[in-house]
Amino acid sequence: MNASVVTPIGAPVRRKEDHRFITGKGRYTDDLSRPGQAHAYFLRSPYAHARIRAIDTSAAIDMPGVVAVLTGKDLAQDGLGGLICGWMIHSKDGSPMNAGAHPALALDTVRYVGDHVAVIIAETLNAAKDAAAAVVVDYEILPAVADLAQAQAEGGPVIHDVAPRNTVFEWELGDKAGTEAAFARAAHVTAIDIVNNRLAPNPMEPRAAIGDYDAGDDAFTLWTTSQNPHVARLVLSAFVGLAPENKLRVIAPDVGGGFGSKIFIYAEETVCAWASKRVGRPVKWTCERGEAFLCDAHGRDHITRGELALDGEGRILGFRVKTTANMGAYLSTFSSCVPTYLYATLLSGQYAIPAIYCEVDAVYTNTAPVDAYRGAGRPEATFLVERIIDKAARELGMDPAEMRRRNFVTAFPHQTPVIMCYDAGDYGASLDKALALADYTGFPARKAEAERRGRLRGIGLSAYIEACGIAPSAAVGSLGAGVGLWESAEVRVNPTGNVEVLTGSHSHGQGHETTFAQLVSARLGIPIDQVSVVHGDTDKVQFGMGTYGSRSGAVGMSAIVKALDKVEAKAKKIAAHVLEASEGDIEFKDGRFTVAGTDRGLAFAEVALNAYVAHKFPTSEIEPGLKEGAFYDPSNFTFPAGCHVCELEVDPETGVTQIVNWVAVDDFGTVINPMIVEGQVHGGIAQGVGQALMERVAYDNDGQLVTGSYMDYQMPRAEDLPSFTLGLTETRCPSNPLGMKGCGEAGAIAAPPAVINALTDALGTQDISMPATPAKLWAVAQARVTRRAAE
Amino acid sequence: MTKISLTVNGKSVSAEVEPRTLLVQFLREKLLLTGTHVGCDTSQCGACVVHVDGSAVKSCTMLAVQADGARVTTIEGIAQGGVLHPMQEAFREHHGLQCGFCTPGMIMSALDMVNRLGPILDESAIRENLDGNLCRCTGYHNIVKAIAAGAAAMGANPTRAAAE
Ligand code: FES
Ligand code: FES
Numbered sequence: 045m046n047a048s049v050v051t052p053i054g055a056p057v058r059r060k061e062d063h064r065f066i067t068g069k070g071r072y073t074d075d076l077s078r079p080g081q082a083h084a085y086f087l088r089s090p091y092a093h094a095r096i097r098a099i100d101t102s103a104a105i106d107m108p109g110v111v112a113v114l115t116g117k118d119l120a121q122d123g124l125g126g127l128i129c130g131w132m133i134h135s136k137d138g139s140p141m142n143a144g145a146h147p148a149l150a151l152d153t154v155r156y157v158g159d160h161v162a163v164i165i166a167e168t169l170n171a172a173k174d175a176a177a178a179v180v181v182d183y184e185i186l187p188a189v190a191d192l193a194q195a196q197a198e199g200g201p202v203i204h205d206v207a208p209r210n211t212v213f214e215w216e217l218g219d220k221a222g223t224e225a226a227f228a229r230a231a232h233v234t235a236i237d238i239v240n241n242r243l244a245p246n247p248m249e250p251r252a253a254i255g256d257y258d259a260g261d262d263a264f265t266l267w268t269t270s271q272n273p274h275v276a277r278l279v280l281s282a283f284v285g286l287a288p289e290n291k292l293r294v295i296a297p298d299v300g301g302g303f304g305s306k307i308f309i310y311a312e313e314t315v316c317a318w319a320s321k322r323v324g325r326p327v328k329w330t331c332e333r334g335e336a337f338l339c340d341a342h343g344r345d346h347i348t349r350g351e352l353a354l355d356g357e358g359r360i361l362g363f364r365v366k367t368t369a370n371m372g373a374y375l376s377t378f379s380s381c382v383p384t385y386l387y388a389t390l391l392s393g394q395y396a397i398p399a400i401y402c403e404v405d406a407v408y409t410n411t412a413p414v415d416a417y418r419g420a421g422r423p424e425a426t427f428l429v430e431r432i433i434d435k436a437a438r439e440l441g442m443d444p445a446e447m448r449r450r451n452f453v454t455a456f457p458h459q460t461p462v463i464m465c466y467d468a469g470d471y472g473a474s475l476d477k478a479l480a481l482a483d484y485t486g487f488p489a490r491k492a493e494a495e496r497r498g499r500l501r502g503i504g505l506s507a508y509i510e511a512c513g514i515a516p517s518a519a520v521g522s523l524g525a526g527v528g529l530w531e532s533a534e535v536r537v538n539p540t541g542n543v544e545v546l547t548g549s550h551s552h553g554q555g556h557e558t559t560f561a562q563l564v565s566a567r568l569g570i571p572i573d574q575v576s577v578v579h580g581d582t583d584k585v586q587f588g589m590g591t592y593g594s595r596s597g598a599v600g601m602s603a604i605v606k607a608l609d610k611v612e613a614k615a616k617k618i619a620a621h622v623l624e625a626s627e628g629d630i631e632f633k634d635g636r637f638t639v640a641g642t643d644r645g646l647a648f649a650e651v652a653l654n655a656y657v658a659h660k661f662p663t664s665e666i667e668p669g670l671k672e673g674a675f676y677d678p679s680n681f682t683f684p685a686g687c688h689v690c691e692l693e694v695d696p697e698t699g700v701t702q703i704v705n706w707v708a709v710d711d712f713g714t715v716i717n718p719m720i721v722e723g724q725v726h727g728g729i730a731q732g733v734g735q736a737l738m739e740r741v742a743y744d745n746d747g748q749l750v751t752g753s754y755m756d757y758q759m760p761r762a763e764d765l766p767s768f769t770l771g772l773t774e775t776r777c778p779s780n781p782l783g784m785k786g787c788g789e790a791g792a793i794a795a796p797p798a799v800i801n802a803l804t805d806a807l808g809t810q811d812i813s814m815p816a817t818p819a820k821l822w823a824v825a826q827a828r829v830t831r832r833a834a835e
Numbered sequence: 836m837t838k839i840s841l842t843v844n845g846k847s848v849s850a851e852v853e854p855r856t857l858l859v860q861f862l863r864e865k866l867l868l869t870g871t872h873v874g875c876d877t878s879q880c881g882a883c884v885v886h887v888d889g890s891a892v893k894s895c896t897m898l899a900v901q902a903d904g905a906r907v908t909t910i911e912g913i914a915q916g917g918v919l920h921p922m923q924e925a926f927r928e929h930h931g932l933q934c935g936f937c938t939p940g941m942i943m944s945a946l947d948m949v950n951r952l953g954p955i956l957d958e959s960a961i962r963e964n965l966d967g968n969l970c971r972c973t974g975y976h977n978i979v980k981a982i983a984a985g986a987a988a989m990g991a992n993p994t995r996a997a998a999e
Pocket of ligand 1: 872873874875876877878879880881882883884893894895896
């Protein structure tokens with residue numbers, strides 16, 4: 045579609061931002077340099093747990109090119125506070141969570157391999173690295189615990205004194221007594237034990253930061269790879285105490301993927317900003333991939349036991365869940381809400397479950413902090429629900445599709461026993477469409493054919509739901525959030541009729557410059573190339589909550605719609621005066637304001653010009669100009685849902701899995717740009733397949749990271765994945781003006797159980813854990829051969 | 836410091852470099868050609884792929900001094916006279932990028948693939964030959980489509996296809 049046309053909602057408009065990326069003109073943080081900048085390198089702890097007796101920086105300071113060597117003492121001397129966790133969780137007994145201090149540079153203790161000990165600032169990165177080797181740290185090595193299953197043992201290592209048995213909180217949700225009663229009358233109980241493997245988010249752009257203190261204005265500028273620059277500014281200002289908000293500008297330019305890991309406020313950007321004042325020069329830091337594995341917040345890492353109570357017909361009566369969630373060594377920015385309100389609230393899945401009870405223990409270990417990663421809590425919930433229902437179906441001898449259908453929520457709104465009220469959906473429709481696209485009924489023939497070739501073929505379903513459009517501010521506030529989760533927008537119409545849209549959302553691959561412009565183009569009837577989207581700079585956009593949790597469409601675009609409503613209302617008033625008609629007679633359609641029933645009218649740009657020239661309306665009644673802002677606070681979460689079907693083959697001789705077909709049918713409500721939405725689904729599935737088949741962050745017993753590079757941590761490559769077959773069903777979201785639900789996390793949520801369910805089908809055992817590597821599957825396949833031979 | 840002279844995107848360049856300088860550092864920091872990216876430190880991701888004397892090279896894995904006398908082409912050098920290369924067009928048309936960070940390396944690898952295997956590339960050949968490039972955003976689906984289409988367009992219009 046050509047850039048100089050009006051772009052309707054629902055059109056696969058090609059992306060406006062692509063030109064700079066395909067020509068090498070993207071502007072990522074590491075591409076930027078400030079005059080006079082120095083380079084920072086962080087000295088990191090080689091031990092998982094140690095007391096720092098002393099740090100001797102004297103030799104390092106004397107090395108050539110070294111500007112400064114700073115430690116936690118210097119940070120404390122300047123009165124800077126530690127990093128925070130912005131969501132308060134209370135334990136069952138009402139006590140607040142046990143949050144240990146989280147200094148940006150360690151004070152007296154290091155708690156994971158990679159923890160920040162000192163920063164070396166030098167003329168060049170090489171000089172900083174050379175000097176880092178000359179810093180002498182006297183460590184007293186302490187016993188460490190890296191294994192989640194061991195972390196709560198009595199008498200084990202204590203990571204923070206405030207958290208006995210390393211327990212951050214013991215939280216619960218749901219109806220315990222009601223759930224017990226459901227189990228008491230169950231005809232069948234299915235139980236499952238799950239390890240939700242720990243993942244490294246791995247956006248391809250490593251994190252980076254440039255801090256630049258301007259002594260003339262006593263103000264800081266921080267360029268950083270952030271998904272939410274305003275939240276970063278708020279935290280650095282209000283909690284860390286770096287500078288007041290009006291003296292701190294945070295810019296997140298082009299950001300190369302985030303997947304959650306760039307939501308958080310980390311030590312490195314905090315230190316770069318602070319140090320730039322200390323050394324009087326801009327300070328730049330770019331993460332190396334090895335450091336990213338050590339220090340970017342990881343995702344998932346749960347151990348869970350789930351039990352499902354069923355009646356004699358396969359209807360779910362109750363669901364009981366006990367999860368232990370790894371928080372790592374410190375509570376990262378939003379870590380505490382992930383295994384609680386983003387997890388247990390989705391345990392009803394797509395199903396009408398009368399009683400649910402969930403307990404979650406959050407636990408410190410001597411590992412990198414764990415926080416939100418694509419889906420954040422919802423993939424963990426979906427994996428559990430979709431695995432246990434599949435297992436139950438097989439135990440009861442029912443078809444897994446039929447088992448799901450029997451338990452679907454079919455009437456809306458539907459209040460689950462775990463807070464959420466599903467507003468709209470048609471789960472039967474997405475299941476039916478997915479089964480048809482996957483030729484589900486033809487599967488037995490394909491399995492038999494594969495068997496003749498010596499391959500084990502399986503098919504697996506995943507009927508996922510997620511809660512997006514995060515989130516109604518009062519609701520999350522009542523659950524412990526430290527912030528509101530609305531979004532802001534400003535629509536600035538220029539005198540010549542082109543438009544800038546300022547948004548508090550942030551794009552790091554999602555294509556907001558296109559979809560947001562597409563929305564404005566459609567609404568105002570002006571060509572899309574006359575709409576620019578401005579984001580990612582706290583000096584340009586007043587405030588915003590950023591992009592995560594698939595919120596930019598449902599919340600961010602809703603704010604734009606609100607601002608557009610105001611623009612249109614004001615423009616109508618102006619048009620009425622110019623056209624000498626009454627305001628009630630002015631209609632706006634296809635970019636023209638017309639007097640109803642006449643051919644008299646004005647183009648949008650003519651009204652814009654009149655708004656600024658201000659000759660033809662009384663400025664005592666109508667202010668000149670055409671610029672409107674809006675804050676939109678959602679009234680509910682949104683509930684995207686759908687059904688994915690994975691069909692795969694395992695080679696029993698090698699244990700290698702080949703995914704032969706993937707069908708995804710999703711209900712995202714209204715879709716603005718299907719091309720971009722499909723891209724989001726593809727990427728999500730790839731990450732989910734990565735979790736299911738290959739990805740796992742591993743620490744050894746001493747807390748050393750074993751998977752510290754792409755040599756040891758397997759990322760999905762092109763050959764590991766098939767092309768995907770995508771379909772949509774649509775129920776509008778009733779709670780926002782566009783009817784959008786969000787699509788960013790669906791694939792990552794839906795995919796892992798689809799893969800594992802297909803593997804259990806192929807191999808005839810429920811005992812398959814993630815990641816299902818060839819070594820594991822080979823052992824399972826060989827055991828199966830032996831078992832069969834014995835029979 | 837060592838003096839090197841080479842051709843980058845058709846222009847001759849000479850510079851003094853520290854011997855440990857990687858080619859990618861030289862391109863990004865000295866020549867300010869920041870389209871070539873660094874995504875890893877173990878030669879695994881391919882964000883840094885450029886062409887050296889017509890072949891794809893991971894510029895994080897080559898010293899700048901090794902490129903002395905060579906002809907280097909980066910992502911900035913493949914559009915001609917303001918006209919996008921057909922492979923660039925194809926990535927845009929087929930939504931072969933999201934965050935764009937892997938994209939320069941993907942495009943340079945794709946061009947190398949066409950140079951080696953010709954313009955008719957099927958899905959499995961493309962997937963196999965993308966082995967050295969990681970993308971975390973796209974799931975590769977649209978990258979594969981883009982490369983097939985870009986390759987075909989290069990085959991149909993060989994003059995526009997010549998990048999170096
Ligand atoms: S930067 Fe990753 S391969 Fe070169
Ligand atoms: S587009 Fe983001 S890594 Fe490929």
